[in-house]
Amino acid sequence: MTLQTGPRLLDPSPARPRVPADELADLMIAAARGDQDSFARLYVALAGPVYGIALRTLRSPSHAEEVAQEVLIEVWRTAASYRPExxxxxxxALTIAHRRAVDRVRSVRAATERDQRVTREEPGGPPSVVDEVERMLEGARVRTALAALSGAQRESVVLAYYGGYSQRQIARIVGVPLGTVKTRIRDGLIRLRAVYGSETG
Known part of the structure; x- marks a missing residue:
């Protein structure tokens, strides 16, 4: 399947998706069965938010477009693994986008550091294995902590901190009262601190 990107789809603002959450879920189920028309609609709905989080992380439109393309292809290929609960x-999708964008930041940073070493003609060795392992473990700890949240808590936290949505926008997206979203985020952050603290302690 060929996917196209462009300014019309890649709007960096975290505006509320035009397609309701339950309809997105139906489109995902159809896409998992190989329905390209459903995925095309899913693509249009997700492209802007996915590009937005990539751009906020990378600060480079060209890198953000590449990451957004990679994420949307991954959504197409792994649609069957999506679990509504x-x-x-x-x-x-935003969780995938954040992970991909962070990976790209690390890749670009490593390439820049290699180029700088070559330019300075310094013999410096390869990047510290300890530093790389620490970065990997840090990402694993965050994923483990997020996995400990309830589905509703994780959804609200991801939309707020990865997606950049306001609590009011999240309430509209997931179709619950604003107070419920505030409670989910508060309880989710408390749980994250507890789990993350035990992982790092």
């Missing part, structure tokens, strides 16, 4: 389609 673990959160909305949007939260799932």
């Amino acid at each position: 673990r959160g909305s389609v949007l939260a799932w």
Whole structure:
């Protein structure tokens, strides 16, 4: 399947998706069965938010477009692995986008550091294995902590902190009262601190 990107789809603002959450879930189920028309609609709904989180992380439109393309291809290829009970389609896609964008930051940083070493003609050795392992473990700890949240808590936290949505926007996206979203985020952050603290302690 060929996917296209462009300014019309890649709007960096975290505006509320035009497609309701339950309809996105239906489109995902159809896409998992290989329905390209459903995925095309899913693509249009997700492209802007996915590009937005990539751009906020990378600060480079060209890198953000590449990451957004990679994420949307991954959504197409792994649609069957989506589980509604673990959160909305949007939260799932934004989690993938954040992970991909962070990976790209690390890759670009490593390439820049290599280039700088060559330019300075210094013999410096390869990047510290200890530093790389620490970065990997840090990402694993965050994923483990997020996995400890309830589906509703994880969805609200991901939309707020990865997606950049306001609590009011999240309430509209997931279709619950604003107070419920505030409670989910508060309880989710308390749980994250507890789990993350035990992981790092």
